[in-house]
Amino acid sequence: MLGTTQKSETSAFGGSMDARSPAGWMEIRGLTKSFAGELALDAADLDIARGEVHGLVGANGAGKSTLIRCLAGVTMPDRGRITIGGAELRQGSPQASEQAGLAFIHQELNLVPHFSALQNMLLGVRKATRFGLIDWKRSGIRARAAAKRVGIQFPLETPVSELSVAERWLVMIGKALALDANLIAMDEPTASLSEPESEKLFAIIRDLSRHGVAILYVSHRLEEVLDLCDRITVLRDGRIVDQALRGRLDKKGLVRAIIGHDIRAPEDREHFAANRSQQPIFSVRDVAWRSAVKGVSFDVFPGEVLALGGLIGAGRTELARLVAGVHRPDSGHFELHGQRIAVANEAEAVETGIALVPEERRSQGLMLDYSVDFNINIASLATFRNFSSLPFVSPAKGRRRAEGLVDRLGIKTPSIDAKIASLSGGNQQKALIARWLGAGIRLLILDEPSRGVDVGAREEIHGTIRALARSGVGIILISSDVEELAIVADRVLVMREGRLTGELAGRDITEARIIELSYHSADNAEREQRDQA
Amino acid sequence: MTKRSETTARTTSGRKPIDWRRAGLLFLSRYGTIFGLVLMIVFFSSMAPTTFFSRANFLNILSQASLTAIIAAGLTYTLVVGEFDLSVGFAASFIGLIVVGFMSYQGMPIWLSIVLALVVGVCLGLINGTLVTKVRINAVIATLGVGTMLTGLGFSYSAFPIATGIPRAFTNISLSRVLFGIPNPVFFMAAILLVLWIILNRTDIGQKMQAVGANIEAARLSGIRVDRIKMFAFGTAGLCAAITGTLLSSLLGSGTLGVADGYLLDAFAAVFLGSATLREGQFHIVGTFVGVLILAVGFNGLAILGAPANYQPIFKGGILILAVGMSALARRYAASR
Numbered sequence: 001m002l003g004t005t006q007k008s009e010t011s012a013f014g015g016s017m018d019a020r021s022p023a024g025w026m027e028i029r030g031l032t033k034s035f036a037g038e039l040a041l042d043a044a045d046l047d048i049a050r051g052e053v054h055g056l057v058g059a060n061g062a063g064k065s066t067l068i069r070c071l072a073g074v075t076m077p078d079r080g081r082i083t084i085g086g087a088e089l090r091q092g093s094p095q096a097s098e099q100a101g102l103a104f105i106h107q108e109l110n111l112v113p114h115f116s117a118l119q120n121m122l123l124g125v126r127k128a129t130r131f132g133l134i135d136w137k138r139s140g141i142r143a144r145a146a147a148k149r150v151g152i153q154f155p156l157e158t159p160v161s162e163l164s165v166a167e168r169w170l171v172m173i174g175k176a177l178a179l180d181a182n183l184i185a186m187d188e189p190t191a192s193l194s195e196p197e198s199e200k201l202f203a204i205i206r207d208l209s210r211h212g213v214a215i216l217y218v219s220h221r222l223e224e225v226l227d228l229c230d231r232i233t234v235l236r237d238g239r240i241v242d243q244a245l246r247g248r249l250d251k252k253g254l255v256r257a258i259i260g261h262d263i264r265a266p267e268d269r270e271h272f273a274a275n276r277s278q279q280p281i282f283s284v285r286d287v288a289w290r291s292a293v294k295g296v297s298f299d300v301f302p303g304e305v306l307a308l309g310g311l312i313g314a315g316r317t318e319l320a321r322l323v324a325g326v327h328r329p330d331s332g333h334f335e336l337h338g339q340r341i342a343v344a345n346e347a348e349a350v351e352t353g354i355a356l357v358p359e360e361r362r363s364q365g366l367m368l369d370y371s372v373d374f375n376i377n378i379a380s381l382a383t384f385r386n387f388s389s390l391p392f393v394s395p396a397k398g399r400r401r402a403e404g405l406v407d408r409l410g411i412k413t414p415s416i417d418a419k420i421a422s423l424s425g426g427n428q429q430k431a432l433i434a435r436w437l438g439a440g441i442r443l444l445i446l447d448e449p450s451r452g453v454d455v456g457a458r459e460e461i462h463g464t465i466r467a468l469a470r471s472g473v474g475i476i477l478i479s480s481d482v483e484e485l486a487i488v489a490d491r492v493l494v495m496r497e498g499r500l501t502g503e504l505a506g507r508d509i510t511e512a513r514i515i516e517l518s519y520h521s522a523d524n525a526e527r528e529q530r531d532q533a
Numbered sequence: 534m535t536k537r538s539e540t541t542a543r544t545t546s547g548r549k550p551i552d553w554r555r556a557g558l559l560f561l562s563r564y565g566t567i568f569g570l571v572l573m574i575v576f577f578s579s580m581a582p583t584t585f586f587s588r589a590n591f592l593n594i595l596s597q598a599s600l601t602a603i604i605a606a607g608l609t610y611t612l613v614v615g616e617f618d619l620s621v622g623f624a625a626s627f628i629g630l631i632v633v634g635f636m637s638y639q640g641m642p643i644w645l646s647i648v649l650a651l652v653v654g655v656c657l658g659l660i661n662g663t664l665v666t667k668v669r670i671n672a673v674i675a676t677l678g679v680g681t682m683l684t685g686l687g688f689s690y691s692a693f694p695i696a697t698g699i700p701r702a703f704t705n706i707s708l709s710r711v712l713f714g715i716p717n718p719v720f721f722m723a724a725i726l727l728v729l730w731i732i733l734n735r736t737d738i739g740q741k742m743q744a745v746g747a748n749i750e751a752a753r754l755s756g757i758r759v760d761r762i763k764m765f766a767f768g769t770a771g772l773c774a775a776i777t778g779t780l781l782s783s784l785l786g787s788g789t790l791g792v793a794d795g796y797l798l799d800a801f802a803a804v805f806l807g808s809a810t811l812r813e814g815q816f817h818i819v820g821t822f823v824g825v826l827i828l829a830v831g832f833n834g835l836a837i838l839g840a841p842a843n844y845q846p847i848f849k850g851g852i853l854i855l856a857v858g859m860s861a862l863a864r865r866y867a868a869s870r
Contacts, residue, residue, distance in 0.1 A: 324754065326753075326754075345753075345758075346753045346754055346755075346756060347753075347756045347757065347758045349756070350755070350756025351756065355754075355756070356754055358750075358751075358754055360750075363748070363750060364748075364750040364751055364754060365748075365751050365754070366748065366751060367743075367744055367747035367748045367751055367752075368747070368748070369747055369813070369814070369815060370743070370744075370747055374740070374743075374744075377740075378740065378741075378744045378752070378755050378757075379755040379756055381737040381740050381741065382737060385737070391736040391737050391738060392731075392735055392736055393735060393736060393737055393740065395735070435755065
C-alpha cells in the first residue's frame with residue numbers, strides 16, 4: 001500500500017521517503033534476509049549520517065533485530081551491501097563490524113556481574129602488559145577517559161553487580177567509546193530506567209551525537225523516539241515503510257505507520273467504576289516486607305482493572321511476588337473474598353486461585369524449549385486427567401484447551417506444537433496470560449505485561465485484561481508505562497519507595513497525574529537536588 | 534563481484550529457496566544418533582554376517598543392554614528435572630551386595646530381600662533429593678558424596694564377595710527365559726521403560742518434571758511444587774539403580790563390591806546420546822534407550838570383530854563426544870541462522 005519503490009513519493013503518513021540523506025556515512029543497500037523461507041528483511045535501504053540519532057521503530061517481528069544483527073555481523077544477510085565511510089563492510093563477521101566502529105548495546109547488557117566496571121569495559125580489548133602481566137593502570141587510560149565522557153561518577157573498580165541498571169548502561173556506552181565506536185546501536189535503552197535516569201541517558205546521547213557518534217535508537221517508546229531522534233525509520237513486515245525527519249511525523253502517524261491502522265484514543269474509553277460497598281475480591285492489609293514494601297493496604301473490587309503505578313524500584317514487583325507466595329510478608333496479611341489467607345509458597349497461592357504473570361517473561365515465565373501447547377497448559381494439568389483420581393492426563397484434552405485459547409486470544413503461531421521461543425514477544429505474553437484462563441483463577445497479577453510487546457499486540461492484551469476483570473477475576477496490573485495505565489486502568493494506585501502515595505480513578509487517570517504522584521512530590525524533588533549536589 | 538551478486542539475486546528472488554545445509558544439519562541433530570545406530574548394525578552385519586547378524590546375538594545384545602537401560606532410564610529422570618545423580622552406579626553395586634547378603638547372611642526369603650533392597654534404593658534416592666532440594670547442596674557434590682560413602686558402607690557390610698547361600702530361584706530371575714526364549718531382563722527393561730515413559734509423557738507429574746527442567750522459576754510460578762518433583766526424580770533414579778543392582782547380582786549369582794560402578798559412565802553416555810536423539814538437547818526415555826542400544830551394539834560388534842577390550846572405552850568416549858558435539862553444533866547453527 002505504501003510507496004516504497006519510488007523514492008520521490010511522499011508516504012501516506014506525513015514522512016517523506018526522500019528524507020534519506022545523500023551524505024550517508026553508513027549506507028545500507030538492498031539488505032535482505034529470510035529465515036526458513038520467510039522474509040525477515042526485504043531489500044532495506046538505509047543511510048545514517050555521522051553524529052545522527054536515528055530512530056528505528058516497528059512492531060516485534062518487523063525486522064529491526066534482523067537489521068541490527070546483520071550490522072553486528074552475527075547474521076549473514078542473503079543479499080545487500082553495507083558500506084561505512086565508503087568502504088564495504090565484510091558481512092557475517094562480528095570482528096569486522098567492531099573494527100568498522102560499530103557497537104551494540106542489547107537490552108540484556110552483556111556484562112560480567114562480579115567483574116568491576118573497568119574489567120567489563122576492557123573485556124575483549126587488548127590490554128597493555130608489563131612483564132607479561134596485565135598492566136591495569138595503563139590499560140585503563142582510555143576506559144577512564146571514556147567513563148569521564150559519559151559522566152560516570154562511581155569508581156570504576158565497583159563490581160557491576162553493585163551498579164544500578166542506569167549505571168550499567170553508562171558502562172556499556174563507555175565501553176563502546178573506549179573501542180572508538182562511530183555508531184552505537186541501543187536496543188530499548190529506557191525499558192528498565194526511571195524517568196530521571198532516562199533523561200540523563202538522553203543528554204549523553206545528544207552529547208555523543210554532537211561529537212560525531214551516530215546512534216541507532218531502537219525503542220517501543222514512541223514519544224522518546226519522536227523527541228530524541230533526528231530521523232526515524234519505520235519497519236513493518238521486513239520492509240521500510242516510512243522514513244521521516246524530526247518534526248515531520250507525530251505520534252499518531254508513527255503508530256499508524258507501525259501497525260498500519262489507528263488505535264482507539266484513550267480519552268474515548270469508558271471507565272468502570274466498581275461498587276465500593278461490595279465485598280472486595282482481594283485485600284492487602286498493612287503488608288510490609290524488608291525495606292521494599294512498607295505497610296501497604298488496598299482492595300481489589302470485582303469488575304475493575306486495578307493498576308499499580310510508579311517507578312521501577314517502587315516496591316510493586318516485590319508486592320506482586322508477596323501476593324503470589326514467592327516471599328512471605330514480614331507483617332500484615334492478605335484476604336481473598338473476605339477470608340484471610342496465608343500462603344506458604346507459589347503452589348499454595350495457585351491452589352487458592354492467585355497467579356502472577358511475571359515481569360521477566362523469558363526467565364520466569366516461559367519454558368522456551370517447549371511448545372505453545374505445553375506452555376499454555378502447564379498450570380492446569382489436573383483438569384486433563386482421564387479419570388480424576390488417576391494421575392494420567394489426556395493430551396487431547398490439553399490440545400483442545402490450548403487451541404481454544406490460541407483462537408480466543410489471537411495468538412499468532414503456526415500451530416500449538418510450535419516452540420514458544422519462535423513466537424514474537426507479544427504472542428508469548430498472550431500465551432502466558434492464556435496459561436491462567438479457565439484455570440480457576442480468582443486473582444491475576446500482571447507485572448509489566450506489555451514490556452517489549454509491539455503496539456498491536458499490546459492493544460489485544462489490554463482487551464484481554466479488561467475482559468477478565470469484567471468477568472469477575474480480580475486484576476492487579478503493574479506498569480511503569482504511564483500511557484498504558486491511562487489507557488487500560490480503571491483505578492490507579494501509585495507506589496513510591498514501598499508506600500502508596502496516591503489513588504486515581506476514572507478520568508483523573510492521566511499521564512500527568514501519575515507522573516506527578518510517582519516522582520514530582522516534595523520529598524522526591526529534595527532527593528533529586530541532593531543527587532545533583 | 535557485482536555480476537555474481539546480481540545472478541544470485543536473480544536466482545533466489547523468485548521462489549523461496551530451501552536451505553539445504555540448514556535442513557541437513559537439523560536432520561543430523563535429530564536423527565543422527567538413530568542413523569549412526571543403523572549404520573553400525575549394517576557395518577557389523579556385513580563384516581560378520583553369521584556371528585553378528587543372528588537372533589542369538591541380537592538377544593544377547595538386548596540382554597546386555599537391559600541392565601544399562603534400566604539404570605540409565607532412572608538417571609534420565611534426574612536430568613529431566615535439571616539435576617544430576619552420580620551415585621547410581623555405586624548405589625547399584627551396594628544394593629547388589631546387600632540383596633544377596635540379606636539371603637546369605639540374614640537368611641531372609643528372596644521376596645523380602647528384594648523388597649528391602651528396592652526400599653533401600655528409593656531411600657538413597659530420597660537422601661540425594663533431600664540434600665539437593667532442602668540442604669541445597671549442588672547435585673554433583675551431594676550425589677558423589679553419597680556414592681563414595683556407599684562404597685565404604687559396602688566394604689563394611691562385606692569385604693569379600695558373597696557367593697554362597699544364594700538360592701537358585703534368585704539367579705533364575707535373570708538367567709531363565711520365560712517367554713519365546715528371550716532372556717528375562719529384556720522383559721524387565723521393557724516394562725520399566727514403558728512405565729517410565731508413561732509417567733514422563735502421560736501424567737501430571739511427568740509434565741511437571743519437564744517444566745521444572747525447562748525453567749524452574751516459571752515452574753514455581755505455575756504452582757508446581759518443585760522440590761517434591763525433584764524428590765520424585767531422585768527416588769526413581771534410586772529405585773532403578775536398585776533394580777539394576779539386584780538383577781546384576783542375580784545374573785552373576787554373587788554379590789561383589791563395586792561390580793556395578795561402571796554402569797555410571799555407560800548410563801551417562803547413553804542418556805546424553807539420547808538427548809541428541811529426536812529432540813534437541815532434551816532428556817527423554819526413548820532417546821536414552823537408543824543411546825543404550827548404540828553402546829551395546831558397539832561393544833558387541835567390536836568384541837565379535839575381535840577388537841581388544843581396550844577399544845571399548847575409546848569407542849564409548851569417542852561416540853559420546855561425537856554425538857553430543859554434533860548435536861550441539863547443529864543446534865547452535867539452527868539457533869543462529
